[in-house]
Amino acid sequence: MARIVMKFGGTSMAGTERIRRVAQIVRKQAAGGNEVAVVVSAMAGETDRLVNFAREAHALYDPAEYDVVVASGEQVTSGLLALTLQSLGQKARSWLGWQLPVRTIEAHAKARVDAIDSEALLASMADGTIAVIPGFQGLSADGRITTMGRGGSDTSAVAVAAAVKADRCDIYTDVDGVYTTDPRIVAKARKLKAVTYEEMLELASVGAKVLQTRSVSLAMKEGVRIQVLSSFVDDDATPADDLPGTLIVSEEEMERMVEEGKMERKLVTGIAHDKNEAKIILTRVPDKPGAVAEIFSPLAEASINVDMIIQNVGRDKGETDVTFTIPQADLARAQALLEDKREAIGYNRIITDSHVAKISVVGVGMKSHAGVASDMFRALAERGINIQAITTSEIKVSVMIDEDETELAVRVLHTAYGLDAEDAA
Amino acid sequence: MARIVMKFGGTSMAGTERIRRVAQIVRKQAAGGNEVAVVVSAMAGETDRLVNFAREAHALYDPAEYDVVVASGEQVTSGLLALTLQSLGQKARSWLGWQLPVRTIEAHAKARVDAIDSEALLASMADGTIAVIPGFQGLSADGRITTMGRGGSDTSAVAVAAAVKADRCDIYTDVDGVYTTDPRIVAKARKLKAVTYEEMLELASVGAKVLQTRSVSLAMKEGVRIQVLSSFVDDDATPADDLPGTLIVSEEEMERMVEEGKMERKLVTGIAHDKNEAKIILTRVPDKPGAVAEIFSPLAEASINVDMIIQNVGRDKGETDVTFTIPQADLARAQALLEDKREAIGYNRIITDSHVAKISVVGVGMKSHAGVASDMFRALAERGINIQAITTSEIKVSVMIDEDETELAVRVLHTAYGLDAEDAA
Numbered sequence A, B: 001m002a003r004i005v006m007k008f009g010g011t012s013m014a015g016t017e018r019i020r021r022v023a024q025i026v027r028k029q030a031a032g033g034n035e036v037a038v039v040v041s042a043m044a045g046e047t048d049r050l051v052n053f054a055r056e057a058h059a060l061y062d063p064a065e066y067d068v069v070v071a072s073g074e075q076v077t078s079g080l081l082a083l084t085l086q087s088l089g090q091k092a093r094s095w096l097g098w099q100l101p102v103r104t105i106e107a108h109a110k111a112r113v114d115a116i117d118s119e120a121l122l123a124s125m126a127d128g129t130i131a132v133i134p135g136f137q138g139l140s141a142d143g144r145i146t147t148m149g150r151g152g153s154d155t156s157a158v159a160v161a162a163a164v165k166a167d168r169c170d171i172y173t174d175v176d177g178v179y180t181t182d183p184r185i186v187a188k189a190r191k192l193k194a195v196t197y198e199e200m201l202e203l204a205s206v207g208a209k210v211l212q213t214r215s216v217s218l219a220m221k222e223g224v225r226i227q228v229l230s231s232f233v234d235d236d237a238t239p240a241d242d243l244p245g246t247l248i249v250s251e252e253e254m255e256r257m258v259e260e261g262k263m264e265r266k267l268v269t270g271i272a273h274d275k276n277e278a279k280i281i282l283t284r285v286p287d288k289p290g291a292v293a294e295i296f297s298p299l300a301e302a303s304i305n306v307d308m309i310i311q312n313v314g315r316d317k318g319e320t321d322v323t324f325t326i327p328q329a330d331l332a333r334a335q336a337l338l339e340d341k342r343e344a345i346g347y348n349r350i351i352t353d354s355h356v357a358k359i360s361v362v363g364v365g366m367k368s369h370a371g372v373a374s375d376m377f378r379a380l381a382e383r384g385i386n387i388q389a390i391t392t393s394e395i396k397v398s399v400m401i402d403e404d405e406t407e408l409a410v411r412v413l414h415t416a417y418g419l420d421a422e423d424a425a
Helices: A016-031 A046-057 A063-070 A072-087 A119-126 A152-163 A197-205 A213-222 A251-259 A291-301 A328-340 A364-368 A372-382 A403-416 B016-031 B046-057 B063-070 B072-087 B119-126 B152-163 B197-205 B213-222 B251-259 B291-301 B328-340 B364-368 B372-382 B403-416
Strands: A003-008 A035-040 A092-094 A102-105 A112-116 A130-134 A137-139 A145-147 A168-173 A194-196 A226-230 A246-249 A270-274 A277-286 A309-313 A319-327 A350-353 A356-362 A389-393 A396-402 B003-008 B035-040 B092-094 B102-105 B112-116 B130-134 B137-139 B145-147 B168-173 B194-196 B226-230 B246-249 B270-274 B277-286 B309-313 B319-327 B350-353 B356-362 B389-393 B396-402
Touching (some): A003 A016, A016 A035, A016 B046, A035 A072, A035 A119, A035 A152, A046 B072, A063 A072, A072 A092, A072 B046, A072 B063, A072 B072, A119 A130, A130 A152, A152 A168, A194 A197, A194 A251, A197 A246, A197 A270, A277 A291, A356 A403, A372 A396, A372 A403, B003 B016, B016 B035, B035 B152, B046 B063, B063 B145, B102 B152, B119 B130, B130 B152, B152 B168, B152 B213, B197 B213, B197 B356, B246 B251, B328 B350, B356 B403
Parallel strands (some): A194 A246, B035 B130, B102 B137, B168 B226
Antiparallel strands (some): A102 A112, A277 A350, A309 A319, A356 A396, B102 B112, B137 B145, B270 B356, B277 B319, B309 B319, B389 B396
């Protein structure tokens, strides 16, 4: 017997027909002798509908009341899934965020889970009753409904899995796992059997939008094993005890899987790309102590994340060009801030470019192997792709290139690191 | 300063535009220096949508999960009205059923209010914050969401008014008050300035569907003054301190209003009609002790309300025909029950007729004046309308007639009792 938390997104919950399909998948897990809790999103489109209502009511809305409105979508689907499970002869009941409760901290509309009281939940699950829990919602310290921001249901599921010490948290999405790269770009992309939390975080943060980043961080902190899999696979083809998706696990478990021959050892796990960055160049910044702080402090205060930074040597002595990247969505705000600070910083010109892309190679194997970065630069150079900036972490090398060369760069690197499907073991 | 509870139904809450209109009406009451709580229904159509979802999920639904699903409609509108009031610069917050809490007893999906904790609510209202409360929903003793059955929001409003000792409970509907009779039948119907609880109960129970019957009973028990008025009147034409609707009050207050010249003394207050009754005749029932009990006990056990009962003398000695009326919706069920009991009862034939209508004249003035019933019979006889059955209470006389004569009977009686508009003082 295992204890499993399952999570279904809005597409899987869109209407009573699809909820019936979800109920059958859930029931199969329970029929296999497992204790099961299910975390659900609102029906696809419903949260948007509710958010629009709130905005129409008050453009600068009170997030406490906004939460009252938008949390209702998950309340509906949790009640409906409990009813549908019952209609299949399966004991089930809903547990709303305020009922467990899912205690949250920090602001309304972007609350974070602090603790989940699991005693009543565990007793009910041990009794063979499937627990259905609305994702995205919780309870504040002063007894009001909170929500966790868009995509918060993944985090809810991981938090529930941690609270009940689940053997696994199965997250059902509209993709059937995590791939070596975007299959829409590279037809030879392969589904990964497993990735580590760190790899998943790097892949997610650079554009592989399978899971909400915060849910992966929480899983890493709490040691929750996640499986990403599709809710649209053929039901009969998937035995309840199979693991058809991608496991997201600790580095230790990954190492064990490699030693047991379940996974091939690879230097690079995946290639990610992100077209949502923008580049800013400030020319002729005085090359003196404190100049860089003058640039980046106001951006930090405005919560604008700076990613890559390069200092070029300027044309004149005592001056330098500073290049850096930020999210494209923050470009106008950053530009306005920097223009306000022109005199304090002392730069000459501000040049912006949103026609850039970031390409990253990610792999926990890099920790113990050098040469990944130089392989990357050589592969790109051979195809004439110019690198505008570079940044690295322990398990990632990222470069900024012209946006038009994104697809070419991803394909070249996918092949260069031996990730193409015919290379698979 | 007064303390006022206002209630708005689903038509008034249907969409953010209409909610803005409601917010303006509410704000005007608050601007007049009053403490205000507002009870809201779900958007028109929303509860039906949710009920259908629940039925699709599970035809024989678990009422506890049904309540989780359908209570969400009022949660949304309460958050939206709070947001809209805030957008007008008015302090407001929502209080969900489980937050106050509105403690309920008895079954899910048809819960009844037991008690409302009003301390936090009163403190918030005294601080100038308008309280927005979803109608229809409460909390069971075991901490789950309950709902009160369709139309339960009126009862919620009266229960809140009782809990906060409100000076008045204003119920906004799509009609602008209680009329002497159905204005669609009698063009000369007049809006009443006031009716007593007892009169309203009789008018409601025979078909004047302005308020949920249970809300009037509760108001009578708790001494809550209700005002029925329209949310669609011209805003500017209605000063906040005017009472443009119909007051529903105790007999004592009504007597005071008459003495102060605010109301005219009338024998009959209104004429109601109800086409939803059906007649059953059992022929040749043995005229012996216990025979009637054999008929009516099984109906009572099946919660079928019998209204009028007549025993005709049968053709043979020792036998009698028994005629009675029940709600049309229960006719098939009642017929099946009685056919099962044919031998025990010993009747000859069962004859049913759903082509009947009940016409009632209602007025608290009847308590002290005889002759109302005979005036009624004479007026109907003069127009050739045949009376099939009669029932009376202290403040009501009802007759059963052929359904085709409903409109004629109502018009004749409206004129006979001097209720036509040109007779108004």
